[in-house]
Amino acid sequence: MVQKVNKQITLKDASKYFFNGMSLMIGGFGGVGAPPTLVNLILEKDLQDIFLISNDTGFPWIGPGKLITEKRVKKLIASHIGSNPEAGKQMQDGSLEVEFVPQGTLAEKIRAGGMGLGGILVDVGLGTVVEANKEKVSINNKEFMIETALTADVSIVYAKKADLYGNLVYDKSARNTNPLVATAGHITIAEVEEIVPIGSLDPEEVITPGVFVDFIIQSKGVDWKWVWELKQGTRSQEEQPSK
Amino acid sequence: MGLGIETRHKIARRAALEIKNGMTVNLGIGIPTLVADYMPSHLHIMLHTENGILGMGGSPVTGEEDGNLSNAGGYPVTIQPGASYFDSATAFGIIRKGLLDVTILGALEVSERGDIANWIVPGKRVPGMGGAIDLAQKAKKVIILMNHTDKYGNPKIVKNCSLPLTVKEGANMIITEKAVFQCINGKLYLREIMDPYTVEDVIQTTGASIIVDEQVSVFQ
Numbered sequence: 405m406v407q408k409v410n411k412q413i414t415l416k417d418a419s420k421y422f423f424n425g426m427s428l429m430i431g432g433f434g435g436v437g438a439p440p441t442l443v444n445l446i447l448e449k450d451l452q453d454i455f456l457i458s459n460d461t462g463f464p465w466i467g468p469g470k471l472i473t474e475k476r477v478k479k480l481i482a483s484h485i486g487s488n489p490e491a492g493k494q495m496q497d498g499s500l501e502v503e504f505v506p507q508g509t510l511a512e513k514i515r516a517g518g519m520g521l522g523g524i525l526v527d528v529g530l531g532t533v534v535e536a537n538k539e540k541v542s543i544n545n546k547e548f549m550i551e552t553a554l555t556a557d558v559s560i561v562y563a564k565k566a567d568l569y570g571n572l573v574y575d576k577s578a579r580n581t582n583p584l585v586a587t588a589g590h591i592t593i594a595e596v597e598e599i600v601p602i603g604s605l606d607p608e609e610v611i612t613p614g615v616f617v618d619f620i621i622q623s624k625g626v627d628w629k630w631v632w633e634l635k636q637g638t639r640s641q642e643e644q645p646s647k
Numbered sequence: 648m649g650l651g652i653e654t655r656h657k658i659a660r661r662a663a664l665e666i667k668n669g670m671t672v673n674l675g676i677g678i679p680t681l682v683a684d685y686m687p688s689h690l691h692i693m694l695h696t697e698n699g700i701l702g703m704g705g706s707p708v709t710g711e712e713d714g715n716l717s718n719a720g721g722y723p724v725t726i727q728p729g730a731s732y733f734d735s736a737t738a739f740g741i742i743r744k745g746l747l748d749v750t751i752l753g754a755l756e757v758s759e760r761g762d763i764a765n766w767i768v769p770g771k772r773v774p775g776m777g778g779a780i781d782l783a784q785k786a787k788k789v790i791i792l793m794n795h796t797d798k799y800g801n802p803k804i805v806k807n808c809s810l811p812l813t814v815k816e817g818a819n820m821i822i823t824e825k826a827v828f829q830c831i832n833g834k835l836y837l838r839e840i841m842d843p844y845t846v847e848d849v850i851q852t853t854g855a856s857i858i859v860d861e862q863v864s865v866f867q
Binding site: 433434435436437459460482483484485486487492495496502504506507508509511512514515527528529530531532533534564574575576577578579580581582583584611626628629 | 696697698699700712713714715716717718719720721732733734735736738739740742743770772773774775776777778779780781784785811812813814815
């Protein structure tokens with residue numbers, strides 16, 4: 405009986421699923437919608453050599469950026485690291501291996517992984533460095549690159565609401581890459597603002613069906629308002645917030 | 648050498664003239680963001696963002712920001728009636744399918760054939776391409792807003808781009824503080840000059856072959 409399912413776990417239990425050298429996919433866009441409580445949990449565990457897949461590296465102290473700043477990441481696949489100078493520095497000194505993927509292609513590679521596909525055919529980036537080492541096929545006389553699907557050992561996402569089965573509802577533009585990332589983890593853990601009983605979500609509003617989600621944890625609150633509050637204020641975004 | 652705020656706004660005001668009723672438009676970060684301020688309010692324009700909004704509105708009043716509603720740069724925004732939210736795959740499906748009428752982007756270099764370089768200076772600045780390649784390759788019309796020259800006074804409109812490309816032959820229009828160009832079939836046409844610059848100024852500071860219209864108009 406689905407009513408007996410309860411995927412909510414404690415942070416302590418969630419912590420068991422993170423390990424050295426894991427591939428980790430994190431939802432979010434520019435820090436917005438990246439699960440801060442789970443990122444902090446990974447930091448506390450003192451893990452090394454993470455292979456991170458994320459749209460971007462957020463800011464040095466927001467979103468996936470923290471894992472970079474604390475030097476936990478060995479390899480990164482992302483579309484953009486420009487808002488996180490620490491990522492750029494580590495890339496230049498060779499301590500962080502970075503593979504850039506055009507943003508839309510990255511989203512589709514993750515979606516393909518989550519949907520059980522081997523890859524996708526894309527023409528975005530033909531005629532640029534994106535083309536390098538890519539296998540190509542011609543379909544109806546149009547050239548496409550083969551882009552392989554991405555999955556990860558663990559996916560972590562942020563959602564507004566979850567029921568105990570793990571059905572997820574997102575909020576406005578904090579949805580971004582989260583529904584894609586949620587499908588592409590061998591284990592998917594969702595950090596949510598509000599956990600509700602099974603049956604209290606309208607099936608029409610569910611964006612990620614709970615079958616993709618293994619565990620849910622209660623969020624301790626989000627950190628990404630810093631992105632714009634710090635820009636308006638006097639402090640640099642590169643500084644660690646005091647609270 | 649950055650552009651003064653008035654110059655940035657003038658470029659944005661000129662770019663806004665390219666946006667017509669009913670269009671779906673994506674504005675990049677920097678001067679392109681300012682274009683929204685100059686779009687006539689009686690037009691029905693759907694602004695698209697890479698992070699998953701179609702029908703984005705202006706900035707919220709102070710105190711009414713929503714941390715879960717931002718543009719691709721992370722700044723708080725509002726929405727217009729008829730707006731929708733969606734995930735990143737759909738956001739880029741809209742781009743890839745060619746549903747954007749106009750995208751307005753910044754650039755480091757543009758060639759006379761319309762090649763655009765705007766995402767990497769190897770060994771120096773390596774931010775990644777973000778959505779720039781998707782946008783520049785797939786939008787129906789690509790408008791570049793940028794300084795006419797770099798901080799050393801070197802032309803940014805060149806015969807051939809020296810930096811890695813974002814797209815080959817992607818730019819349709821270039822608007823700088825000095826001039827407005829159109830790129831058609833691999834050739835660059837000077838259409839307008841920005842007051843107070845002259846055609847001579849523009850030719851001298853452009854590193855590419857330009858075809859000068861017989862009657863170049865002046866944008867005030």
